[in-house]
Amino acid sequence: xxxxxxxxxxxxxxxxxxxxxxxxxxxxxxxxxxxxxxxxxxxxxxxxxxxxxxxxxxxxxxxxxxxxxxxxxxxxxxxxxxxxxxxxxxxxxxxxxxxxxxxxxxxxxxxxxxxxxxxxxxxxxxxxxxxxxxxxxxxxxxxxxxxxxxxxxxxxxxxxxxxxxxxxxxxxxxxxxxxxxxxxxxxxxxxxxxxxxxxxxxxxxxxxxxxxxxxxxxxxxxxxxxxxxxxxxxxxxxxxxxxxxxxxxxxxxxxxxxxxxxxxxxxxxxxxxxxxxxxxxx
Amino acid sequence: xxxxxxxxxxxxxxxxxxxxxxxxxxxxxxxxxxxxxxxxxxxxxxxxxxxxxxxxxxxxxxxxxxxxxxxxxxxxxxxxxxxxxxxxxxxxxxxxxxxxxxxxxxxxxxxxxxxxxxxxxxxxxxxxxxxxxxxxxxxxxxxxxxxxxxxxxxxxxxxxxxxxxxxxxxxxxxxxxxxxxxxxxxxxxxxxxxxxxxxxxxxxxxxxxxxxxxxxxxxxxxxxxxxxxxxxxxxxxxxxxxxxxxxxxxxxxxxxxxxxxxxxxxxxxxxxxxxxxxxxxxxxxxxxxxxx
Numbered sequence: 130x131x132x133x134x135x136x137x138x139x140x141x142x143x144x145x146x147x148x149x150x151x152x153x154x155x156x157x158x159x160x161x162x163x164x165x166x167x168x169x170x171x172x173x174x175x176x177x178x179x180x181x182x183x184x185x186x187x188x189x190x191x192x193x194x195x196x197x198x199x200x201x202x203x204x205x206x207x208x209x210x211x212x213x214x215x216x217x218x219x220x221x222x223x224x225x226x227x228x229x230x231x232x233x234x235x236x237x238x239x240x241x242x243x244x245x246x247x248x249x250x251x252x253x254x255x256x257x258x259x260x261x262x263x264x265x266x267x268x269x270x271x272x273x274x275x276x277x278x279x280x281x282x283x284x285x286x287x288x289x290x291x292x293x294x295x296x297x298x299x300x301x302x303x304x305x306x307x308x309x310x311x312x313x314x315x316x317x318x319x320x321x322x323x324x325x326x327x328x329x330x331x332x333x334x335x336x337x338x339x340x341x342x343x344x345x346x347x348x349x350x351x352x353x354x355x356x357x358x359x360x361x362x363x364x365x366x367x368x369x370x371x372x373x374x375x376x377x378x379x380x381x382x383x384x385x386x387x388x389x390x391x392x393x394x395x396x397x398x399x400x401x402x403x404x405x406x407x408x409x410x411x
Numbered sequence: 412x413x414x415x416x417x418x419x420x421x422x423x424x425x426x427x428x429x430x431x432x433x434x435x436x437x438x439x440x441x442x443x444x445x446x447x448x449x450x451x452x453x454x455x456x457x458x459x460x461x462x463x464x465x466x467x468x469x470x471x472x473x474x475x476x477x478x479x480x481x482x483x484x485x486x487x488x489x490x491x492x493x494x495x496x497x498x499x500x501x502x503x504x505x506x507x508x509x510x511x512x513x514x515x516x517x518x519x520x521x522x523x524x525x526x527x528x529x530x531x532x533x534x535x536x537x538x539x540x541x542x543x544x545x546x547x548x549x550x551x552x553x554x555x556x557x558x559x560x561x562x563x564x565x566x567x568x569x570x571x572x573x574x575x576x577x578x579x580x581x582x583x584x585x586x587x588x589x590x591x592x593x594x595x596x597x598x599x600x601x602x603x604x605x606x607x608x609x610x611x612x613x614x615x616x617x618x619x620x621x622x623x624x625x626x627x628x629x630x631x632x633x634x635x636x637x638x639x640x641x642x643x644x645x646x647x648x649x650x651x652x653x654x655x656x657x658x659x660x661x662x663x664x665x666x667x668x669x670x671x672x673x674x675x676x677x678x679x680x681x682x683x684x685x686x687x688x689x690x691x692x693x694x695x696x697x698x699x700x701x702x703x
Contacts, residue, residue: 137508137608144505148498149519152579155534156526158545162537173548224429231426236416243427250438251690254637256659257682260666260675261441261448269436284433297413304415314417343527345641350667361527365645368533377537384530391525399518406524406581407588 156388163187163382170377186382203383206360207390213278213348213359214341220283221337222330229292230318234304251286256346263350273354282347288333291408295329296322332405335398339391360387442683449676467677476653477661477678484636484657487571491639492631494575496624499582504612506583507590517587524580528573532642535573559647563654566647570655573646574639582627589623590616629693637686658682 158177162170165180191204231237232244255262262281271277299322307317348362358366364387367380395402449467453460471477506516523531538546539559547557559566593616601611640659643649649656649664656664662682666675 134608141505141508144501145509145516148502148505148579149516151498152520152523152576155531155538155576156523158538159534170543173543173545173551175543175545175548177545224433227426228430231423233413234417235419235423235426237423240423243431246434246439247430250434253438253442253683254686256637256640257662257686258438258441258445258679259663260672260679261444262437264444265437265441280433281437284430284438289430301413301415304413304417308415314419314422317417339525343525343529345527345529345644346663349644361529361641364533365529368536368645377540377543380533381537384533388526388530391527392522395522395525396518399521403517403521403584403588406584 156385159381159384162377163379163385165378167376167378182378186378187386190379190382190386201355201358201363203360203363203386205356206358206363207386209357210342210359210361210387211390212275213344214338216275216279217282217341217344218334218337220279221285221288222333224283225285225288226292226323226326226330227318229289229296230322232289233293233296234314234317247284247286247289249286250284255282259346259350266351271351273352273357275357277351278348278357278359282341282344285337288337291329291333292326295326299325328401329405331398332401332408335394335402336405338394342391445676445679445683447676448672449680450673452673463673467673468681471674471677471681476656479653480656480658480661483567483653483655487567487574487639487655487657488632488635490567490571491574491578491635492628494571495578495631496582496627498575499579500586500620500624502579503583503586503590504616506587513587517584520583521580523577524584526577527641528577528639529641529645531573531577532570532646535569535576536646539569559651561651563651566651566655570639570642570647574635574642578631578634582631585623585627586620589620593619626693629689633686633689636689637682658685 158175161177161179162175163186164183165176166182166185169176169180190202192202228247232240266272266277266281269277271280303321304317307321312320343361344359345362345365348357348359349365352358352362360383364380364383367383368375448460450462450464451460452463452467502516502520506513506520509516538544539557541547541558541560544557550557557565559569597615598611601615606614636657637659639657640663643655643657643660644663647655649660658678659682662675662678665671665678669675
């Protein structure tokens with residue numbers, strides 16, 4: 130702040146508090162609704178403060194399958210989400226690291242051709258080419274499998290670029306020194322490049338974990354067996370339950386369970402997350 | 412470019428192989444198949460297909476429903492972008508002013524980034540539910556009749572607010588990073604020249620933020636056009652009477668529900684052209700940076 134103006138300071142805080150309330154209020158209502166029984170949520174106005182059904186609701190959700198959710202416990206859906214999110218994250222980081230290493234540290238025919246091939250995938254979000262991709266998965270017999278959920282999503286132009294940018298900033302002297310000491314390319318990669326990339330890997334891990342956990346369309350079409358449902362996708366079955374009235378206390382409980390893991394990751398690793406997000410996109 | 416490189420005939424290819432394999436199988440193959448099947452009309456069982464050249468495209472642009480989807484997508488995209496960016500800018504400017512509390516406010520503002528669009532949709536769907544949603548109830552007290560099951564404009568407004576709500580944190584972080592990179596001395600010099608905060612914002616801050624603003628404009632449009640499928644699918648399912656059926660939702664609807672593969676493929680191709688256009692714009696202008 131350049132000069133001291135009490136009115137401006139007051140307005141500043143008022144704007145921020147209004148913004149925070151706007152952002153938090155929906156999730157507050159979801160949390161409150163998840164602690165009530167169905168009677169409290171059957172007529173307006175619904176309560177703004179917690180009820181006493183919280184433990185009951187969450188225990189029902191996590192352990193027993195609800196018919197509205199296709200009979201799968203939310204605990205199992207969360208496990209599926211975790212497997213998918215970790216698979217996508219680890220896969221993306223692994224194949225992007227080695228691809229970026231090849232592009233930066235080697236000279237070989239068609240190097241730029243490969244680079245552009247990876248680059249173009251930036252432009253083809255899965256939503257856009259959904260039907261032919263589904264067709265490919267069917268032909269490869271990957272429906273209703275974990276690898277069908279994971280592998281098609283692990284190509285990553287963004288991660289490859291981030292690592293490429295980072296490798297370009299590493300001084301050449303390190304490679305020279307490693308070569309004089311007789312280190313081959315894989316030894317250099319393992320013992321020097323990987324340890325140097327630790328912060329970048331961690332920052333990317335957070336962003337990709339959120340990306341993986343929040344996938345919706347892909348699990349929706351690749352899984353038809355209820356045992357493989359992920360939680361972000363599974364919630365839609367409860368909200369659009371057709372003839373029966375939606376069970377809002379369970380739906381909001383599931384929404385809370387689905388949003389807690391990624392939100393906790395962002396808040397717990399806030400500094401790394403902010404650094405990773407702002408640097409990887411620019 | 413590195414001066415010092417390793418030499419190996421096969422190693423770089425082996426290192427690139429996994430990424431290239433996934434790209435070829437799950438990106439290029441489907442994209443080419445989409446282009447191919449957009450020129451055919453196939454029966455629902457996949458037994459026979461007939462080459463029809465551009466008929467699928469011609470049918471699309473003659474279809475009032477599809478043209479309406481374009482308009483809906485545009486309104487949706489502009490609405491989400493304007494709302495998410497203006498709120499985020501106001502919050503970032505404010506957070507940048509409060510020196511000690513910036514981190515605290517940042518923590519309270521960034522977490523919705525982690526909320527999946529589908530969940531944002533479902534939660535707002537609950538808040539706005541005409542019979543028991545709390546916001547719908549308050550609107551009713553104010554004498555405003557809310558029912559997004561019947562009123563298409565209200566349904567569109569609801570999905571715009573839900574989509575923007577989730578995107579504010581992302582924009583906020585980039586605006587805040589942009590603001591923090593503006594040198595303090597510039598503000599002080601302007602203040603000494605008796606420029607008030609309002610004037611300083613429009614003559615210094617806003618122009619210096621223009622690269623960030625432009626970058627976010629493209630990102631927000633891409634988000635609104637392509638990443639909000641889940642939000643629409645989990646809440647309104649394109650309804651009532653197609654009023655929230657944005658283009659990505661329509662691709663899915665035509666292909667999986669309507670089983671019209673040719674038309675769905677043609678829509679995919681149009682959307683791919685749109686994404687490529689947006690990406691090219693982004694790279695051309697981000698390279699040239701709107702700078703002062």
